[in-house]
Amino acid sequence: MVACNWAFAALVASIGLISISDSRPNILVFFPDELRFDWVNNGTDTDFLQTPNIDSIRERGLHFKRAITASPVCGPSRACFAAASHYEEVGVLTNRYNFSINRMTTYYKLLQEAGYHTMAVGKLDLNKNDTLNSFGWNHEGNLHAEEWGFSDMVNCVGVFESYFLTEAYPNGSYIEPYTDYLLEHNATDVFLNDTRSRTDGGNTKIGDPRFYKDAYPNPLPDDLYNDNWVADQALRLLSEKPNDKEWFMIVNWNGPHYPMSITESMYGRIQNRSFPQPVDYTGNFTAEMHNRTRADYAAMIENIDAHIGRILAAVNMSDTLVVFASDHGEMLGDRGLWATDVPFQPSVNVPLVIAGDVVNESLRGTSTDAGVSLIDLARTFLDFGEVQTVPAQMSEAYSFRPLLEGEPHKKRVLRSALGTWKLWFDGRYKYVIGYSDDEPMLFDVETDPHERTNLLLSTNTTELAHYASIIQWLLGKGKVVQ
Secondary structure, three states, X not given: OOOOOHHHHHHHHHOOOOOOOOOOOEEEEEOOXXXXXXXXXXXXXXXXXXXXXXXXXXXXXXXXXXXEOOOOOHXXXXXXXXXXXXXXXXXXXXXXXXXXXXOOOOHHHHHHHOOOEEEEEEOOOOOHHHHHOOOOOOOOOOOOHHHHOOOEEXXXXXXXXXXXXXXXXXXXXXXXXXXXXXXXXXXXXXXHHHHHHHHHHHOOOOOOOHHHHOOOOOOOOHHHOHHHHHHHHHHHXXXXXXXXXXXXXXXXXXOOOOOOOOOHHHHHHOOOOOOOOOOOOOOOOOHHHHHHHHHHHHHHHHHHHHHHHHHHOXXXXXXXXXXXXXXXXXXXXXXXXXXXXXXOHHHHEEOEEEEOOOOOHHHOOEEEXXXXXXXXXXXXXXXXXXXXXXXXXXXXXXXXXXXXXXXXXXXXXXXXXXXXXXXXXXXOEEEEEOOOOOOOEEEEOOOOOOOOOOHHHOOOHHHHHHHHHHHHHHOOOOOOOO
């Protein structure tokens, strides 16, 4: 697959392939699943990856090094993002909960009501619990589009969850657009059997290393691979959208979420390449096994990058706000942990780059340590969309549009949570409670990026007094601590 770059995209836009001119920007969000913050957009630290299109977004935009998710699991994270609200308020506590449209609206809906043509493709995960049954799905993937706030939508089941699709319904279909697409090509059984073999038939739990050791190619051709299909749906919706109004699109790729399932051609492109080993790993994976797993992870990222190039070539860059982000990270063996759902940086820190003419020219191609959350990103979209009134549920989300336009960033405290644990983070200091036998933890990620030292275990009384003042600041009970 040929990777397209911004220069080509600008050329295509200049000849009028797809063009809009209005005061508000179009908004294009690239949203892969489970992508570590330190595997893209990190300068020379990620020169082991070949991602020219993601790199070009960074060159034209502002890179946020300290962006976090409101909750580091797919369903809760995406629900919080949609609602621009914190984990405790949204009520999607695990992947076994659906987003309740009766309790909260979405920023998608607010943009739509403000006149945007809103589009979504791929794994939205707002009806996560419905993966277990036919309720909430249809062949077109547009059930719930109206309630969630989408003018056009192709929502599909994630590859990881597909093992729940144990048999076709009486009419022979799977009531889900991607597996229906495979059915048309006589490939559904091939796909489902391969996925079940990598997940022990659905008996493997989150964080189980068995998800990562089966790093061999799947039997699907490129044109039937899920992430490639998602990109095709995005291009189709872009080609069909009206030309007389601003638009919003979010592209939700399944990759690089486990299982480590890639095509033969993707496998061929990452052969004989070396990738970083995990930090502080404890377990029985060998260095070779880690490299094999991380090679597949890289292959999924590079494949997505190529599709980003295709999509960028189909839009007018001069009036489009382009965003690259992810719902949460992936431990990938660090600390002996896999998957996500923990309060450490590889899990909660997410990649975030925002590019376009709306970004102050002096900031383009630079990085910032400013702490922001995905719920703030949603509020920023509403700001650019000129949505004047937002519901109370979004009151704690902060628009960082002023920062993008060149104004100083005011230091603030972010939150993330899941189950019993909670954390507070200001871009440098992180305070965690409810994890690891309920022992509170305080980390300075600036001086201790791998979070090896819990500052609260110090025996120095002067240091402990300083750390207490930091905690008071993080909890909103004291003055800002630099």
